[in-house]
Amino acid sequence: xxxxxxxxxxxxxxxxxxxxxxxxxxxxxxxxxxxxxxxxxxxxxxxxxxxxxxxxxxxxxxxxxxxxxxxxxxxxxxxxxxxxxxxxxxxxxxxxxxxxxxxxxxxxxxxxxxxxxxxxxxxxxxxxxxxxxxxxxxxxxxxxxxxxxxxxxxxxxxxxxxxxxxxxxxxxxxxxxxxxxxxxxxxxxxxxxxxxxxxxxxxxxxxxxxxxxxxxxxxxxxxxxxxxxxxxxxxxxxxxxxxxxxxxxxxxxxxxxxxxxxxxxxxxxxxxxxxxxxxxxxxxxxxxxxxxxxxxxxxxxxxxxxxxxxxxxxx
Numbered sequence: 085x086x087x088x089x090x091x092x093x094x095x096x097x098x099x100x101x102x103x104x105x106x107x108x109x110x111x112x113x114x115x116x117x118x119x120x121x122x123x124x125x126x127x128x129x130x131x132x133x134x135x136x137x138x139x140x141x142x143x144x145x146x147x148x149x150x151x152x153x154x155x156x157x158x159x160x161x162x163x164x165x166x167x168x169x170x171x172x173x174x175x176x177x178x179x180x181x182x183x184x185x186x187x188x189x190x191x192x193x194x195x196x197x198x199x200x201x202x203x204x205x206x207x208x209x210x211x212x213x214x215x216x217x218x219x220x221x222x223x224x225x226x227x228x229x230x231x232x233x234x235x236x237x238x239x240x241x242x243x244x245x246x247x248x249x250x251x252x253x254x255x256x257x258x259x260x261x262x263x264x265x266x267x268x269x270x271x272x273x274x275x276x277x278x279x280x281x282x283x284x285x286x287x288x289x290x291x292x293x294x295x296x297x298x299x300x301x302x303x304x305x306x307x308x309x310x311x312x313x314x315x316x317x318x319x320x321x322x323x324x325x326x327x328x329x330x331x332x333x334x335x336x337x338x339x340x341x342x343x344x345x346x347x348x349x350x351x352x353x354x355x356x357x358x359x360x361x362x363x364x365x366x367x368x369x370x371x372x373x374x375x376x377x378x379x380x381x382x383x384x385x386x387x388x389x390x391x392x393x394x395x396x397x398x399x
Contacts, residue, residue, distance in 0.1 A: 086391075104179070113204075116150045117183075143172060257380075319345075327345055327346070
């Protein structure tokens, strides 16, 4: 085995062990490798933090895209370049320790290292969209569940990327658009926290606040209580299997009569049935599903920029 092959093997082992496969960690790897090329190894992780100590130095969209452009890639890896990820500093420290260990063993071909990460970025972009089959024998709840199952399966190997949560949020956003119109609904990136944006929940329509989550708990019920005190009507939308959990926490807080809880499958399926029946034609259900998916894909494109979250039809 050549020295280059050994280096690539170690990089692959590191990427697998520390889950450097998704956009946040990949952005960290690109920027830290660039620091290594400019400063040389070993690196001091403390010197790679901003003055405030709260972010990785240079970790932003402009820097990440400049690196990608050098290798002929113009697609956006992450709108914030991974800067908003809470785990970015930890990922940086892990990767710096790995690079420094490589340096202790001898010289490191940092251009080969960079090309390794560029290939991982290309693999990330090559991830296909989720698929649904317009099978007339299937109920609409089954179609929604199938998409969520794909997101959950991808999440298991995604190194912490919250695919299921993002899909859940934008499915609800598309459903609300179908029911109320595009102008009535404001969409945000899945990673944008309510507190930082001043929102009472994921969606707010008139006096109704929608909280969309895959894992309802006490913190969410506390938000619902705040909503009620502020004059809002809170609604929780979660996966079907988590409905009982949300209901349990609401009851324990004495809010079971003040908080409505819906499973995402029923929440969307009922609306699609209504939209399909409203068209007064046999193909109405199919047209309603296609319109729903079109809206969902447009939302994902606009607020996430990650086409692997989109949905496509297959035969």
